[in-house]
Amino acid sequence: MPDLQVICDACRKPVQGAEGYLWIDNDQINAVLKAVAEWDRQHTLTDSPRPGAKMFSVxxxxxxxxxxxxxxxxxxxxxxxxxxxxxxxxxxxxxxxxLLDWTAHLMEKGWLTHTDWDDVLRGVHGGQRRIVLAPTSKEK
Ligand SMILES: [Zn+2]
Structure with a gap:
């Protein structure tokens, strides 16, 4: 029995079996990685004795x-x-x-921290979007 259900962002109905997926846009990830690299470059001190030291304001x-x-x-x-x-x-x-296996797998990817996977996980118990507890699992 499934513990969890993927909920469609568009129609708000559960996604059964192979009807759909959880997904992220690789082009958006690449754009963010570029922007992060640029941000890091702008805020990394070049004359610090500590390599990679950064300085930035709030x-x-x-x-x-x-x-x-x-x-x-x-x-x-x-x-x-x-x-x-x-x-x-x-x-x-x-x-x-x-869910744990996917999380471990995704953690190996350098880009995961630039996504809202943490919010996906937090939402499970809150019955929020994307992944929620399956109805059968709630009755236990
Ligand atoms: Zn849908």
Missing amino acids: ADLFDYPEEVKWQAHHHTCDPKQDANAYSIQANRIDTWPE
């Missing part, structure tokens, strides 16, 4: 590139079907062990 942090959002869609609801996407089919992330 205001500079507001310029820090925004996280890329994970999205959830049925194939048929996906507004960007031809996006260059990294996607996880809904029925491959519908149990707790699978």
Whole structure:
């Protein structure tokens, strides 16, 4: 029995089996990585004895590139079907062990910290968007 359900961002209905996926736009990730590299370059001290030391003000942090959002869609609801996407089919992330495995796998990727995966995980118990507890699992 599935513990979790992927909820479509567009129609708000559960995504069953292979009907859809959780996905993120690779082009957006690449753009953010570029912007982060540029931000780092601008705020790294070149004459510091500590290599890579940075200096920035609180205001500079507001310029820090925004996280890329994970999205959830049925194939048929996906507004960007031809996006260059990294996607996880809904029925491959519908149990707790699978969610942990995916999280561990994604943590190996340098770009995960520039996405809102943390909010995806936080939302599970709150019954918020993207991944929520499956109805059967709530009754336990
Ligand atoms: Zn949908």
